[in-house]
Amino acid sequence: xxxxxxxxxxxxxxxxxxxxxxxxxxxxxxxxxxxxxxxxxxxxxxxxxxxxxxxxxxxxxxxxxxxxxxxxxxxxxxxxxxxxxxxxxxxxxxxxxxxxxxxxxxxxxxxxxxxxxxxxxxxxxxxxxxxxxxxxxxxxxxxxxxxxxxxxxxxxxxxxxxxxxxxxxxxxxxxxxxxxxxxxxxxxxxx
Amino acid sequence: xxxxxxxxxxxxxxxxxxxxxxxxxxxxxxxxxxxxxxxxxxxxxxxxxxxxxxxxxxxxxxxxxxxxxxxxxxxxxxxxxxxxxxxxxxxxxxxxxxxxxxxxxxxxxxxxxxxxxxxxxxxxxxxxxxxxxxxxxxxxxxxxxxxxxxxxxxxxxxxxxxxxxxxxxxxxxxxxxxxxxxxxxxxxxxxxxxxxxxxxxxxxxxxxxxxxxxxxxxxxxxxxxxxxxxxxxxxxxxxxxxx
Numbered sequence: 001x002x003x004x005x006x007x008x009x010x011x012x013x014x015x016x017x018x019x020x021x022x023x024x025x026x027x028x029x030x031x032x033x034x035x036x037x038x039x040x041x042x043x044x045x046x047x048x049x050x051x052x053x054x055x056x057x058x059x060x061x062x063x064x065x066x067x068x069x070x071x072x073x074x075x076x077x078x079x080x081x082x083x084x085x086x087x088x089x090x091x092x093x094x095x096x097x098x099x100x101x102x103x104x105x106x107x108x109x110x111x112x113x114x115x116x117x118x119x120x121x122x123x124x125x126x127x128x129x130x131x132x133x134x135x136x137x138x139x140x141x142x143x144x145x146x147x148x149x150x151x152x153x154x155x156x157x158x159x160x161x162x163x164x165x166x167x168x169x170x171x172x173x174x175x176x177x178x179x180x181x182x183x184x185x186x187x188x189x190x191x
Numbered sequence: 192x193x194x195x196x197x198x199x200x201x202x203x204x205x206x207x208x209x210x211x212x213x214x215x216x217x218x219x220x221x222x223x224x225x226x227x228x229x230x231x232x233x234x235x236x237x238x239x240x241x242x243x244x245x246x247x248x249x250x251x252x253x254x255x256x257x258x259x260x261x262x263x264x265x266x267x268x269x270x271x272x273x274x275x276x277x278x279x280x281x282x283x284x285x286x287x288x289x290x291x292x293x294x295x296x297x298x299x300x301x302x303x304x305x306x307x308x309x310x311x312x313x314x315x316x317x318x319x320x321x322x323x324x325x326x327x328x329x330x331x332x333x334x335x336x337x338x339x340x341x342x343x344x345x346x347x348x349x350x351x352x353x354x355x356x357x358x359x360x361x362x363x364x365x366x367x368x369x370x371x372x373x374x375x376x377x378x379x380x381x382x383x384x385x386x387x388x389x390x391x392x393x394x395x396x397x398x399x400x401x402x403x404x405x406x407x408x409x410x411x412x413x414x415x416x417x418x419x420x421x422x423x424x425x426x427x428x429x430x431x432x433x434x
Contacts, residue, residue: 020368022219026298029211071274074292075266082259111262114215114296121289166384170211174376181369 004135011139013187017115018147019180024115028148029173038152039145040099046141048088048110049119052081053137056120057130077120078111085111115144151177194318201322206299207330207375208382213299216290217331218371225348227335228328229283230290233272235324237294238303239317240268245308246316261304266295299327330378337374342366 015021018028024045031041056077064070089107093100100107110116119140127133154176163172206212213234220230244264245252252260273291276284284291294300303323308316339346340354342365353359364370 022215022368022371023293025214025218026212029214071270074270074273074295075263078262078266078295079259082262111258112296112298112301114293117296118289118293121292164380166380166387169383171376171380171383174372174379178369178372178376181367181372182364185367185369 003132007132007136008139009187009190011136012143012146013184014190016143016147016184017119017140018144019177019184021118023118024113024144027109027113028144028151028177029170032148032152032155032173035149035152035156038148042141042145042148044088044107045110045113045115045144046138048081048085049116049141049144050134050137051088052077052084052116052120053123053133054130055080055084057123057127057133060124073121073124074117077117081116081120082111115140147180150180154180193315197315197318198322200319201324201326203386205326205330205382206323207327208379209386210302211379212302213297213327214375216293216297217327217334218368218375219290220287221331221334221338221371222366223339223343223347224332224335226283226286227331228348229280230287231324231328231331233276233287233291234294234297234299234327235321237265237268237272238300238324238327239320241265241300242303242308242316242320243313245304246311246313249309257309258301258305261301262295265300265304269295299323333378334371334374337378338365338370342370 011017017023018025027041027045032038059076059080060070060073064073064076069076085108088110089100092107119137123133123136127136151173155173158172158176167175204210207214207217216230216234221227241261241264245261248260248264269292272294273284276287276291303319307319311319336346341362343363344353344355344359344361345351346354362370365374
């Protein structure tokens with residue numbers, strides 16, 4: 001139980017995947033203009049990360065290691081992720097068409113989201129238990145969701161503020177992310 | 192002519208500061224100049240190779256499966272790179288960690304494959320890989336230099352222990368994650384301002400040229416009219432011309 005709590009706090013607040021490990025910056029900046037689309041993106045990413053952690057963990061430990069093919073892990077992982085995204089797309093389309101319409105083009109883009117591959121690589125090198133691997137993936141996804149929704153909330157306020165011309169768009173979003181990152185830095189000593 | 196334009200693209204459309212591509216490795220590995228440089232060179236290598244192969248195969252790959260095909264090509268080169276780095280530069284390979292494998296999902300590489308290599312000849316695609324890759328190396332090194340020199344007061348790459356002398360107090364936040372976002376944001380704003388100035392100058396030039404051309408036309412007209420007048424005058428006073 002204690003380890004699960006440590007993973008929960010660690011993955012969401014202390015080692016937030018976006019704000020401290022710099023993974024998934026592209027969707028973080030690109031899809032954070034509206035809170036709703038940010039939330040949808042976060043949920044879809046969480047789903048894919050959690051599933052891909054389990055899948056890559058199993059393939060790595062039960063296929064690649066026995067066959068001595070560890071050097072192929074990058075290629076194999078990216079294909080597992082691409083396949084999972086495809087399956088997720090079909091499943092969501094079939095069972096929840098409303099959610100599918102809401103997510104739109106963000107779904108296929110998850111394949112090239114580095115949070116997913118990054119988390120899969122971390123999990124296979126650090127975790128020895130499939131349940132903790134799954135839980136870590138889930139919490140990482142929640143951390144991503146938290147960060148992207150918070151940034152979307154901040155960026156809405158930019159529409160009403162005066163921003164010097166060169167800072168408009170990407171630069172001000174990065175500076176907002178810097179301040180968020182400083183705020184998350186305060187969680188460092190929790191664990 | 193076209194080749195020159197492609198080469199200039201790396202500078203004018205800087206992948207990181209202008210196109211906002213490949214920010215994850217830029218932020219993640221720019222805590223020291225050394226790791227930034229090796230990350231940049233690794234990306235350059237993969238970009239040139241993948242652009243070359245994708246451009247060679249651009250007429251063979253069916254467009255419906257092109258993205259998985261591109262990812263497979265890129266992943267192959269990344270694996271080659273990982274093996275080479277682990278064998279010859281084990282320390283750097285350890286320092287870069289996951290970011291080396293994550294070149295696969297670096298948006299610069301897939302972005303250039305989709306936007307350029309899938310539509311242009313092999314030679315131009317390789318040039319594009321070189322120019323975009325060098326643009327990436329430039330920006331990641333600029334970030335690494337700033338963060339390491341100001342944030343830690345060292346430059347490990349050149350074995351310098353104190354850049355600004357012992358009395359300098361390093362701005363420690365710059366080597367922390369928050370500093371990465373901050374420095375990248377400030378550089379992006381700086382480059383925006385510079386590009387804006389350049390565009391303004393070009394527009395000013397064009398505007399001035401337009402005005403000159405227009406005024407020239409007006410001059411021509413007045414001259415013509417004047418000539419007509421004088422010719423009329425000449426007709427009226429034929430004696431002056433004979434003089």
